[in-house]
Amino acid sequence: GAGVSQTPSNKVTEKGKYVELRCDPISGHTALYWYRQSLGQGPEFLIYFQGTGAADDSGLPNDRFFAVRPEGSVSTLKIQRTERGDSAVYLCASSPKGRRNTEAFFGQGTRLTVV
Amino acid sequence: TQLLEQSPQFLSIQEGENLTVYCNSSSVFSSLQWYRQEPGEGPVLLVTVVTGGEVKKLKRLTFQFGDARKDSSLHITAAQPGDTGLYLCAGGGSGGSNYKLTFGKGTLLTVNP
Numbered sequence: 001g002a003g004v005s006q007t008p009s010n011k012v013t014e015k016g017k018y019v020e021l022r023c024d025p026i027s028g029h030t031a032l033y034w035y036r037q038s039l040g041q042g043p044e045f046l047i048y049f050q051g052t053g054a055a056d057d058s059g060l061p062n063d064r065f066f067a068v069r070p071e072g073s074v075s076t077l078k079i080q081r082t083e084r085g086d087s088a089v090y091l092c093a094s095s096p097k098g099r100r101n102t103e104a105f106f107g108q109g110t111r112l113t114v115v
Numbered sequence: 116t117q118l119l120e121q122s123p124q125f126l127s128i129q130e131g132e133n134l135t136v137y138c139n140s141s142s143v144f145s146s147l148q149w150y151r152q153e154p155g156e157g158p159v160l161l162v163t164v165v166t167g168g169e170v171k172k173l174k175r176l177t178f179q180f181g182d183a184r185k186d187s188s189l190h191i192t193a194a195q196p197g198d199t200g201l202y203l204c205a206g207g208g209s210g211g212s213n214y215k216l217t218f219g220k221g222t223l224l225t226v227n228p
Contacts, residue, residue, distance in 0.1 A: 042220050048214055103148070106158050
């Protein structure tokens with residue numbers, strides 16, 4: 001596709017369950033980012049991939065959150081033992097270069113609701 | 116921790132009016148970006164400014180980066196209903212973390228016909 005694609009668009013899960021959120025970046029983009037946007041807030045940085053490796057995971061709130069990008073393209077954000085406070089829109093973005101280019105192209109997000 | 120404060124938080128105006136929104140910080144940023152976000156969508160990049168004092172124009176939108184690279188403004192001339200949306204500013208980190216964007220909370224603009 002032409003843009004960053006995120007699936008699912010919406011996810012409702014019960015407290016304590018495990019969820020996976022998928023991001024398909026723009027073809028050829030080597031950098032991939034995950035952000036989280038809570039209601040009434042701007043996006044907050046979670047993790048940055050350059051190729052297959054997580055170059056910066058300093059924004060992950062705790063060890064229940066983990067992300068992978070095994071082939072340097074699609075990425076999956078994984079959340080274990082979900083809590084109601086994890087409810088937010090999870091945004092994925094990609095850019096064509098790495099550290100020198102911060103012009104990120106965002107997907108439409110996955111709205112996660114933990115009940 | 117770098118923080119960006121945006122003002123006003125909400126703005127409702129009539130079509131044809133001019134407006135300015137602000138983005139301020141006590142920190143220096145390597146770059147400053149403005150995004151527009153519509154409900155149910157991700158932010159869409161409008162502009163990137165990197166040099167202190169830089170001014171960029173995009174049709175009816177004028178963006179300015181402060182001389183000290185700590186603040187920015189977005190001015191819209193003759194606003195139209197299609198300008199309605201959440202305007203977010205985002206600062207690029209300094210040094211080796213310029214990829215990491217710090218976002219403000221946004222200004223929610225409503226332009227009434």
